[in-house]
Amino acid sequence: MTQLNKEVISKGSKIRLRSWLKILKTSNYIEKQIREKLRKDHNTTLPRFDVMSALYRSNKGLKMTELSGALKVSNGNITGIIDRLVQDGHVLRVAVEGDRRTNLVSLTNKGRLQFEEYANAHESWVNIILEELSDQEAKDLIKLLDIISYNRRN
Amino acid sequence: MTQLNKEVISKGSKIRLRSWLKILKTSNYIEKQIREKLRKDHNTTLPRFDVMSALYRSNKGLKMTELSGALKVSNGNITGIIDRLVQDGHVLRVAVEGDRRTNLVSLTNKGRLQFEEYANAHESWVNIILEELSDQEAKDLIKLLDIISYNRRN
DNA sequence: CTTAAATATTTTATACTTGAAATATTATTT
DNA sequence: AAATAATATTTCAAGTATAAAATATTTAAG
Numbered sequence: 232m233t234q235l236n237k238e239v240i241s242k243g244s245k246i247r248l249r250s251w252l253k254i255l256k257t258s259n260y261i262e263k264q265i266r267e268k269l270r271k272d273h274n275t276t277l278p279r280f281d282v283m284s285a286l287y288r289s290n291k292g293l294k295m296t297e298l299s300g301a302l303k304v305s306n307g308n309i310t311g312i313i314d315r316l317v318q319d320g321h322v323l324r325v326a327v328e329g330d331r332r333t334n335l336v337s338l339t340n341k342g343r344l345q346f347e348e349y350a351n352a353h354e355s356w357v358n359i360i361l362e363e364l365s366d367q368e369a370k371d372l373i374k375l376l377d378i379i380s381y382n383r384r385n
Numbered sequence: 386m387t388q389l390n391k392e393v394i395s396k397g398s399k400i401r402l403r404s405w406l407k408i409l410k411t412s413n414y415i416e417k418q419i420r421e422k423l424r425k426d427h428n429t430t431l432p433r434f435d436v437m438s439a440l441y442r443s444n445k446g447l448k449m450t451e452l453s454g455a456l457k458v459s460n461g462n463i464t465g466i467i468d469r470l471v472q473d474g475h476v477l478r479v480a481v482e483g484d485r486r487t488n489l490v491s492l493t494n495k496g497r498l499q500f501e502e503y504a505n506a507h508e509s510w511v512n513i514i515l516e517e518l519s520d521q522e523a524k525d526l527i528k529l530l531d532i533i534s535y536n537r538r539n
Numbered sequence: 540c541t542t543a544a545a546t547a548t549t550t551t552a553t554a555c556t557t558g559a560a561a562t563a564t565t566a567t568t569t
Numbered sequence: 570a571a572a573t574a575a576t577a578t579t580t581c582a583a584g585t586a587t588a589a590a591a592t593a594t595t596t597a598a599g
Contacts, residue, residue, distance in 0.1 A: 232389050244508060244509075244512050245525045246524060247511060247512050247516075247518060247523050248511050248512070249523070249527060250515060250518065250523040250526050251415060251511045251514075251515060252504075252526055253526070253527050253530045254408065254411060254412050254415070254526070254530065255412055255415075256530075256534075257408060257412075257530045257533055257534060258409055258411075258412035258413075259409070259412075259457065260409050260533075260534065261409075261533075262409065263457070274502050275428060285533075299444040303413070303417070309498055312480075315426050335494065351461075353400060354402050355398075357401060357402050357405045358398050358402070359400050359403075360533070361401040361404060361405060361533060363532050363533060363535050364401060364404065364529070364532055364533060366400050368532060369400045369401050369404040370400060370405070370407070370531045371525070371529060372404050372407070372526070373400075373403060373407050374475060375406055375518070375522055375525060375526045375529070376407045376408065376411045376526075377407075379411055379414075379514070379515060379517060379518060380410075380411060380414065380519055381517050
């Protein structure tokens, strides 16, 4: 390998590393603000918000495994989060006819109303945080991030 | 507010929300792979890697508060991570002459060597994950993410 | 039908994370 | 100098997260 090649590769290597660190920093920055808002303004947490969001989008509820699959977290993790959401009265575990292993988890009415409140607030926070980004820039950003996940299913 | 205005605002609102969700998904996806690699190939974790990385870049070591500031996590968090790194022999707490409140934390020789190994592996994983991104695209991506953090200090 | 395999979920042990309270020490004000 | 404020760190309680083991149940194979 020539010296030139080494430099070219090394250069490209560094710029991609910097890209990743920037993605991470931006993501952490936004996430931190949202977590803080959820906690202070709505006395809830991001994991709970995420779970409720997934349940809100489904009609008949989701199985535990479907939830952990959708959110890409472990099964045991979901168990704990649902436990606490049930305690709060936001979520219900319903036994499934014909398969005693499974529970179908769904939002209560209280949970649905609560989530709609969260979601509205969430959208407006995000708009404030990203207000410097024009519509076109937002689209460009999505397109670039799509390249990274091009050969992935999600 | 006219119906047209409402729609324009709503449209822009949604594209920014989608941008955020895409940033989050990409970040989580990459982070998950790195965490898994660190655990399986090197029997360590991302928080430990991050702490060691900050210590590696400093000459004389860092105070606990400087560490938590640099990584933007809580003080209590750093205490636990350093406890475990000390147990592993990767890190040292050194009393500071003249201020008995403070400890200066720094890498041991073992820790320095170990981190260099981690860092090399890390850079190559990131390059593989982001291989679809050209140099120019990587630069564009950084530029767009910079817009989001434009009026921030970090 | 009964053993074995597959599926669904919970439990466990360990680690990370936070915000708030507690400790300890140093600096500043009266 | 004594009281107060500021700084540095740890401890604490609660929640989040993982992988692996344990349970329970259903399905498939022999």
